Amino acid sequence: xxxxxxxxxxxxxxxxxxxxxxxxxxxxxxxxxxxxxxxxxxxxxxxxxxxxxxxxxxxxxxxxxxxxxxxxxxxxxxxxxxxxxxxxxxxxxxxxxxxxxxxxxxxxxxxxxxxxxxxxxxxxxxxxxxxxxxxxxxxxxxxxxxxxxxxxxxxxxxxxxxxxxxxxxxxxxxxxxxxxxxxxxxxxxxxxxxxxxxxxxxxxxxxxxxxxxxxxxxxxxxxxxxxxxxxxxxxxxxxxxxxxxxx
Amino acid sequence: xxxxxxxxxxxxxxxxxxxxxxxxxxxxxxxxxxxxxxxxxxxxxxxxxxxxxxxxxxxxxxxxxxxxxxxxxxxxxxxxxxxxxxxxxxxxxxxxxxxxxxxxxxxxxxxxxxxxxxxxxxxxxxxxxxxxxxxxxxxxxxxxxxxxxxxxxxxxxxxxxxxxxxxxxxxxxxxxxxxxxxxxxxxxxxxxxxxxxxxxxxxxxxxxxxxxxxxxxxxxxxxxxxxxxxxxxxxxxxxxxxxxxxxxxxxxxxxxxxxxxxxxxxxxxxxxxxxxxxxxxxxxxxxxxxxxxxxxxxxxxxxxxxxxxxxxxxxxxxxxxxxxxxxxxxxxxxxxxxxxxxxxxxxxxxxxx
Numbered sequence: 001x002x003x004x005x006x007x008x009x010x011x012x013x014x015x016x017x018x019x020x021x022x023x024x025x026x027x028x029x030x031x032x033x034x035x036x037x038x039x040x041x042x043x044x045x046x047x048x049x050x051x052x053x054x055x056x057x058x059x060x061x062x063x064x065x066x067x068x069x070x071x072x073x074x075x076x077x078x079x080x081x082x083x084x085x086x087x088x089x090x091x092x093x094x095x096x097x098x099x100x101x102x103x104x105x106x107x108x109x110x111x112x113x114x115x116x117x118x119x120x121x122x123x124x125x126x127x128x129x130x131x132x133x134x135x136x137x138x139x140x141x142x143x144x145x146x147x148x149x150x151x152x153x154x155x156x157x158x159x160x161x162x163x164x165x166x167x168x169x170x171x172x173x174x175x176x177x178x179x180x181x182x183x184x185x186x187x188x189x190x191x192x193x194x195x196x197x198x199x200x201x202x203x204x205x206x207x208x209x210x211x212x213x214x215x216x217x218x219x220x221x222x223x224x225x226x227x228x229x230x231x232x233x234x235x236x237x238x239x240x241x242x243x244x245x246x247x
Numbered sequence: 248x249x250x251x252x253x254x255x256x257x258x259x260x261x262x263x264x265x266x267x268x269x270x271x272x273x274x275x276x277x278x279x280x281x282x283x284x285x286x287x288x289x290x291x292x293x294x295x296x297x298x299x300x301x302x303x304x305x306x307x308x309x310x311x312x313x314x315x316x317x318x319x320x321x322x323x324x325x326x327x328x329x330x331x332x333x334x335x336x337x338x339x340x341x342x343x344x345x346x347x348x349x350x351x352x353x354x355x356x357x358x359x360x361x362x363x364x365x366x367x368x369x370x371x372x373x374x375x376x377x378x379x380x381x382x383x384x385x386x387x388x389x390x391x392x393x394x395x396x397x398x399x400x401x402x403x404x405x406x407x408x409x410x411x412x413x414x415x416x417x418x419x420x421x422x423x424x425x426x427x428x429x430x431x432x433x434x435x436x437x438x439x440x441x442x443x444x445x446x447x448x449x450x451x452x453x454x455x456x457x458x459x460x461x462x463x464x465x466x467x468x469x470x471x472x473x474x475x476x477x478x479x480x481x482x483x484x485x486x487x488x489x490x491x492x493x494x495x496x497x498x499x500x501x502x503x504x505x506x507x508x509x510x511x512x513x514x515x516x517x518x519x520x521x522x523x524x525x526x527x528x529x530x531x532x533x534x535x536x537x538x539x540x541x542x543x544x545x546x547x548x549x550x551x552x553x554x555x556x557x558x559x560x561x562x563x564x565x566x567x568x569x570x571x572x573x574x575x576x577x578x579x580x581x582x583x584x585x586x587x588x589x590x591x592x593x594x595x596x597x598x599x600x
Contacts, residue, residue: 064287065280066428070436137467214467214470214471217466217467217470218467220466220496220500221464224466224496225464228493231492232287235290235291236287
């Protein structure tokens with residue numbers, strides 16, 4: 001696989017910086033499956049990556065032929081945008097393989113058409129609302145992961161309900177939680193409460209227990225789906241994976 | 248019947264199929280993709296010794312089915328859940344008519360459910376009524392992701408769906424099995440969302456709504472609607488096989504469902520031939536939560552008996568031998584203990600709309 005080229009009629013100017021493969025992979029890693037809340041590279045959804053001069057070709061794959069097409073479209077569109085934003089990239093072809101709507105999605109992305117145009121007659125709006133819905137679900141799950149770590153560390157539920165963001169020690173769970181809060185336009189200041197609902201409201205003490213329970217089932221649901229999708233992908237593409245897992 | 252440690256379990260397989268996805272019956276690339284997707288489910292979650300070759304999986308015969316379910320698989324009564332998919336398969340994937348052949352031959356072994364598609368309108372409604380009068384089903388299996396001409400999916404709240412549900416109520420078809428799948432329309436909504444089941448269950452309080460696959464991949468939405476309506480049940484097809492590959496996750500799913508819906512509203516199913524009931528029953532009876540799961544309701548022998556057969560037997564008025572009943576439970580009916588109100592994030596599934 002070539003990562004640079006030395007000109008020619010279709011090539012870039014000879015002094016163009018080569019496209020860094022790791023930078024492209026990192027960009028693809030920032031694109032997340034909206035349902036599973038994990039990056040495309042860690043999920044194994046990037047089937048191949050080819051860099052030729054200033055052109056990047058990436059193939060994406062999913063765990064099943066019938067994975068939900070709306071999420072598939074979002075991931076391909078996001079991957080296309082992420083690849084194009086990498087320094088030096090002038091052409092990008094991001095293609096979805098082996099999916100029942102591959103043709104529609106790939107044609108839509110290649111012609112840079114909107115979602116609605118790609119599925120003429122089958123959709124009545126763009127996907128922002130869906131994306132926000134799943135950002136809220138994953139906010140609940142990220143918050144629950146942080147809460148669980150604190151409870152495991154000896155914090156009581158009452159204390160948890162009073163904690164402010166500024167009280168928390170740095171941790172990877174905190175970072176991802178704050179990132180999602182910020183994406184949803186919610187307060188991330190040090191005085192803001194840790195435990196909030198998806199609209200950013202604090203949870204009254206008498207509702208805290210129920211809040212934590214519902215957050216738990218939301219996390220179980222999302223993490224369970226992610227585990228299942230990994231298994232299905234491995235089965236579909238004959239990838240190495242443990243058949244029985246502990247979590 | 249399954250017997251272990253002196254306990255006898257009445258087993259109702261709440262969701263199984265006798266399908267035909269042979270190459271001759273497969274209409275197009277979607278039908279081919281569908282059966283291959285099913286095969287990956289089978290291969291991914293089954294113990295190795297239970298994995299079939301693809302050819303057998305596409306179409307299996309009566310003798311295989313009868314042996315797997317009733318000789319080897321401990322099943323007392325199996326419920327046919329037809330899945331038509333006539334846009335994918337010439338003669339359908341498994342229809343009421345195909346299932347009726349076995350029901351007629353072995354009347355005590357099977358419960359025959361039917362199906363409807365509200366997009367067939369008035370004519371479809373008449374056909375549905377004729378089918379109900381002919382086969383006398385007590386339930387229907389609905390697949391909201393099914394394609395029909397230009398339509399690539401529907402909801403239980405669609406006006407024609409409400410008319411069909413009215414008809415179910417009128418004809419005594421009281422068990423409505425709902426299977427959510429990836430619809431193509433409307434693409435900008437979450438097609439797995441079970442909010443329409445919530446609406447239908449409150450419009451039709453005399454019908455029972457069994458959400459197949461316990462709403463996976465939307466377990467949280469399923470738990471939420473389960474607290475809202477006492478006539479919503481969880482069918483455990485597809486959740487069951489995680490007991491082998493991911494036993495901890497299985498414990499979380501069952502634990503959450505027992506908390507939110509209670510022990511009287513969950514029903515066992517193999518989804519045969521996706522998975523073989525033998526290993527599912529054996530592993531479930533042996534199953535214990537991992538030690539760290541201290542917050543979930545207990546999974547006792549009585550709870551296991553209810554899930555494996557007694558709950559479905561109640562829904563379908565099946566006769567259960569006295570020795571397999573749970574002592575002192577009688578006709579207590581489903582647990583409708585009010586669950587606490589859930590704060591605002593419960594609306595994340597869009598149920599407030």
